[in-house]
Amino acid sequence: MSNPFVLAVPSKGRLQENADAFFARAGLTLAKPRGARDYRGTIVSLDNVEIAYLSASEIAAQLARGQIHLGITGEDLIRESIADADRRVMLIESLGFGSANVVVAVPQAWIDVRTMADLDDVATSFRVKHNRRMRVATKYINLTRHFFALHGIVDYRIVESAGATEGAPASGAAELIVDITTTGATLAANGLKVLDDGTMLRSQANLVASRAADWTAEARETARVILDHIAARARAAKYKEVRTRLANCDDALLTEIHDRFGAVAPFGGPASSGILTLHCPPAQLYPLGSLLRARGADTVSIGSLDYVMARDNPLFSRLEAFLGT
Numbered sequence: 001m002s003n004p005f006v007l008a009v010p011s012k013g014r015l016q017e018n019a020d021a022f023f024a025r026a027g028l029t030l031a032k033p034r035g036a037r038d039y040r041g042t043i044v045s046l047d048n049v050e051i052a053y054l055s056a057s058e059i060a061a062q063l064a065r066g067q068i069h070l071g072i073t074g075e076d077l078i079r080e081s082i083a084d085a086d087r088r089v090m091l092i093e094s095l096g097f098g099s100a101n102v103v104v105a106v107p108q109a110w111i112d113v114r115t116m117a118d119l120d121d122v123a124t125s126f127r128v129k130h131n132r133r134m135r136v137a138t139k140y141i142n143l144t145r146h147f148f149a150l151h152g153i154v155d156y157r158i159v160e161s162a163g164a165t166e167g168a169p170a171s172g173a174a175e176l177i178v179d180i181t182t183t184g185a186t187l188a189a190n191g192l193k194v195l196d197d198g199t200m201l202r203s204q205a206n207l208v209a210s211r212a213a214d215w216t217a218e219a220r221e222t223a224r225v226i227l228d229h230i231a232a233r234a235r236a237a238k239y240k241e242v243r244t245r246l247a248n249c250d251d252a253l254l255t256e257i258h259d260r261f262g263a264v265a266p267f268g269g270p271a272s273s274g275i276l277t278l279h280c281p282p283a284q285l286y287p288l289g290s291l292l293r294a295r296g297a298d299t300v301s302i303g304s305l306d307y308v309m310a311r312d313n314p315l316f317s318r319l320e321a322f323l324g325t
């Protein structure tokens with residue numbers, strides 16, 4: 001039998017629960033046949049798929065090496081740990097959870113330092129005054145080098161920090177930090193502030209594909225099926241289903257509905273009964289319903305969609321384009 005298709009899912013930390021829920025919503029049930037402590041799992045109803053439960057940072061590393069086909073991890077870890085990331089992996093889709101920013105933060109006491117340009121001035125005068133370079137504590141070494149270079153800052157030195165980075169300025173281990181933040185509570189508790197133009201990356205959890213993985217025809221087919229589930233769910237989440245009966249509905253009305261509200265008629269114009277089904281973005285439901293009533297509808301019903309399976313699968317198309325043939 002050929003090697004299994006491997007999909008990696010965060011095993012712990014803040015991405016884990018959301019990742020499990022994400023697959024469940026897509027109709028893919030993850031199972032751990034040998035119990036909760038097992039780090040290998042399966043997808044119920046999909047043969048030859050192995051789920052690898054790994055830490056978010058290990059998922060980024062294994063994607064780079066081609067040890068897994070697909071994985072869920074933070075964009076921050078992809079950008080930090082994979083040189084030439086856009087060539088070696090593809091971010092197929094942002095998943096709407098695990099949002100966090102990688103930021104440059106300095107002590108609040110530095111009241112005159114608000115921007116990266118101010119920081120450049122501080123760096124230069126720090127070196128002159130203390131005869132050593134200003135220290136930046138971080139685990140985002142590559143992102144920091146890139147971002148500081150972009151802002152022309154050269155008078156600094158990175159102090160690698162494995163944890164509790166926000167404590168570095170107070171403890172005297174560094175002058176400032178680069179770290180990830182969501183609510184800002186940890187920064188504030190440590191007397192730090194983010195520079196106005198100091199956000200280097202807006203990260204969130206992504207579904208990521210590895211170019212170096214063993215993409216046999218069978219593996220591609222498995223990816224297609226997985227991405228089909230995800231795309232069907234994603235499309236369903238973008239719309240509500242609107243149903244009504246219209247005596248007079250022509251192409252001009254459907255065009256108007258599309259142009260004004262972004263609503264589509266997935267099954268075409270009304271059936272002979274006059275029943276019309278539309279898919280409409282949630283924010284436009286009320287204006288669409290109002291227009292339909294103005295055009296003669298007595299009743300407009302609106303319901304949620306679980307899955308919408310369309311002929312095209314944009315996620316798989318993107319993957320195919322990335323992998324080539």
Ligand SMILES: Nc1ncnc2c1ncn2[C@@H]1O[C@H](COP(=O)(O)OP(=O)(O)OP(=O)(O)O)[C@@H](O)[C@H]1O
Pocket residue numbers: 012013014015055056057058073074075076077098099100180181182183203204205
């Ligand atoms: N407030 C946040 N702080 C840190 N990471 C966050 C935050 N919000 C989202 N994330 C995302 O979660 C990823 C993993 O963070 P998390 O702390 O959950 O894992 P971890 O178990 O600490 O992983 P590791 O052991 O590899 O450090 C981050 O790289 C980032 O993409």
Ligand SMILES: O=P(O)(O)OC[C@H]1O[C@H](OP(=O)(O)OP(=O)(O)O)[C@H](O)[C@@H]1O
Pocket residue numbers: 163164166179180181182183184185186187
């Ligand atoms: O902006 P906030 O909402 O305060 O969140 C940011 C903090 O959360 C993370 O640490 P985590 O709790 O994951 O601990 P870790 O450093 O051990 O991973 C991160 O490293 C920050 O310290």
Ligand SMILES: [Mg+2]
Pocket residue numbers: 013
């Ligand atoms: Mg963490």
